Amino acid sequence: MSEWNDLSEKLRRLGIQLGTSQPLQPKPAKAQPLEALVPGRNLKTIYGEIFSLQHSYPEDRLHGHLPLKPLTSHGWLARWAKAPVTPDLESLVFLDTETTGLSGGTGTMPFMIGAGRFIANEFVVEQFFVRDPAEEPAQLASLSEFVEGVEGIVTYNGKSFDLPILNTRYIMQRLTNPFTAAAHFDLLHFTRHIWKSRLGQCNLGNIETQVLGFQREQADIPGYLVPDFYREYLFTGNAAHMPGIFYHNEIDVLSLSALFGWLAAILEDPSDDRLTDPEDLLSVGRVLETLERERAAEEVYASQRLECLSDEERQKSLLMRARLQKRRGNLEEASALWKQAALTGSIEALLELAKYYEHYLRNYETALSFTNQALALNSDPSLTPALLHRQSRLASKLARQSSHPKPSKS
Numbered sequence: 001m002s003e004w005n006d007l008s009e010k011l012r013r014l015g016i017q018l019g020t021s022q023p024l025q026p027k028p029a030k031a032q033p034l035e036a037l038v039p040g041r042n043l044k045t046i047y048g049e050i051f052s053l054q055h056s057y058p059e060d061r062l063h064g065h066l067p068l069k070p071l072t073s074h075g076w077l078a079r080w081a082k083a084p085v086t087p088d089l090e091s092l093v094f095l096d097t098e099t100t101g102l103s104g105g106t107g108t109m110p111f112m113i114g115a116g117r118f119i120a121n122e123f124v125v126e127q128f129f130v131r132d133p134a135e136e137p138a139q140l141a142s143l144s145e146f147v148e149g150v151e152g153i154v155t156y157n158g159k160s161f162d163l164p165i166l167n168t169r170y171i172m173q174r175l176t177n178p179f180t181a182a183a184h185f186d187l188l189h190f191t192r193h194i195w196k197s198r199l200g201q202c203n204l205g206n207i208e209t210q211v212l213g214f215q216r217e218q219a220d221i222p223g224y225l226v227p228d229f230y231r232e233y234l235f236t237g238n239a240a241h242m243p244g245i246f247y248h249n250e251i252d253v254l255s256l257s258a259l260f261g262w263l264a265a266i267l268e269d270p271s272d273d274r275l276t277d278p279e280d281l282l283s284v285g286r287v288l289e290t291l292e293r294e295r296a297a298e299e300v301y302a303s304q305r306l307e308c309l310s311d312e313e314r315q316k317s318l319l320m321r322a323r324l325q326k327r328r329g330n331l332e333e334a335s336a337l338w339k340q341a342a343l344t345g346s347i348e349a350l351l352e353l354a355k356y357y358e359h360y361l362r363n364y365e366t367a368l369s370f371t372n373q374a375l376a377l378n379s380d381p382s383l384t385p386a387l388l389h390r391q392s393r394l395a396s397k398l399a400r401q402s403s404h405p406k407p408s409k410s
Contacts, residue, residue, distance in 0.1 A: 039053065045138045050130070050139045052129065058122060059118060064215075066261060069257070075268075081185045093154070097112065123254075133234075152185060154257075155256070197282070207259065229241040270288060285301050288300065322334045322349070354370040357370065368398060375391065
């Protein structure tokens with residue numbers, strides 16, 4: 001075990017922790033060197049060499065059923081990401097890391113960094129791999145050179161994971177972080193807004209299958225195994241699992257580009273015929289509202305593509321449309337939508353109708369009727385006191401109105 005202890009001490013001095021506390025036992029099989037399994041090359045830097053694997057794809061290549069290169073503007077996606085300006089596509093970098101641990105922190109090192117950019121008419125992916133922890137400065141320097149001129153970075157959960165780790169590593173190696181001023185497009189958060197309602201799980205693998213129409217090959221290594229297999233490589237020198245990790249990282253980067261283009265297309269044109277699922281459409285409408293694109297949201301909510309909605313989804317659609325009309329001050333149009341929603345058993349719609357008839361039409365009898373309907377349907381104990389209070393107030397107003405009738409016009 002002395003070799004493992006020596007390696008662990010070397011890593012500790014570099015501020016790196018591995019994924020598990022106990023070392024894997026070295027395999028009796030003959031070690032397979034990295035260079036024999038992965039067709040990469042050595043990049044020279046002032047800090048030494050770093051192993052790198054490059055892939056180039058035509059920009060019109062399909063990833064699943066979507067192209068790698070966005071076919072529309074990504075201006076609305078930039079606005080959602082709160083980017084100060086919309087970066088040119090060529091100044092975006094699509095980035096994913098494979099690390100020595102999955103929890104982050106100062107003891108986690110990205111031993112592989114995959115980065116993709118559109119260069120000329122190709123999508124170029126470069127994967128910088130640390131064969132020995134001492135190569136990390138060369139890895140970070142090579143990454144900085146690859147992303148020179150970057151104005152935006154696209155990740156999947158990079159806000160919470162990849163970027164904080166990279167920032168820590170650049171600081172520890174006393175190198176300048178090239179991403180400090182870059183606009184950040186974290187697609188995980190946007191993806192959850194669109195597909196969580198329908199899919200539940202929004203990990204990148206599930207999004208690839210359900211949204212992009214892409215299926216990974218059997219060579220893929222599950223993400224949770226990656227730290228252990230890298231630890232095994234450091235300990236034994238056996239690179240048997242490394243091709244699978246390179247493949248895993250490469251597909252992550254390709255999926256980022258295809259997903260970025262699809263999200264940009266959805267925001268640019270919500271009427272895109274490829275966006276067909278009713279739940280997804282409702283989610284897109286909500287996103288459009290957050291971007292203050294109310295007319296576009298209303299068109300989505302009123303779309304014929306929502307005709308196959310369930311009663312629950314139809315109720316949501318009607319309430320969303322009514323909310324938009326209320327915000328614009330079109331209360332008559334809103335009330336018509338609330339009445340439709342009330343027919344599906346919406347307590348929210350009944351309450352809105354009660355408020356409308358009480359405060360705007362001064363029709364206390366109808367307002368009380370809607371309140372009574374809401375009470376009859378209500379199953380939420382926390383809502384009952386407010387409904388009873390409204391019922392009592394309206395009954396009092398009706399009684400006063402009866403005792404002081406308006407004089408008839410002669």
